[in-house]
Every structure is written in C-alpha cells, then in structure tokens.
Amino acid sequence: MPLVLIIFFYHLFDALQITTAFVLRAYKVMLVPTVIYAVALCL
Numbered sequence: 001m002p003l004v005l006i007i008f009f010y011h012l013f014d015a016l017q018i019t020t021a022f023v024l025r026a027y028k029v030m031l032v033p034t035v036i037y038a039v040a041l042c043l
Helices: 002-026 031-042
Strands: none
Touching: 002 031
16 A cells, blocks of 8 residues: 555656646746756656
8 A cells, every 4th residue: 555655646746747847838938947857857
C-alpha cells in the first residue's frame, strides 16, 4: 500500500508540473521555464 501512495503523489505532482509549464508557455513566459523543464527531463 505505501507504494501506491508514492505513485499517487508522483503522478499528482507530475501533472501539476506539466500543467504549470504549459500555462507559463501560454502566457508567453516561456524561455526560463522551458530551459528548466528540458534540463530536469535530462537528469
């Protein structure tokens, strides 16, 4: 059961991060968040 809880929080925060990245892109504040997102994906 603890693994299910960890997976739940992982998916929740991952969805929140992706949504935030796309919202910032929609507001044309895209350079810094896009670079941070790309670096985070490579790590």
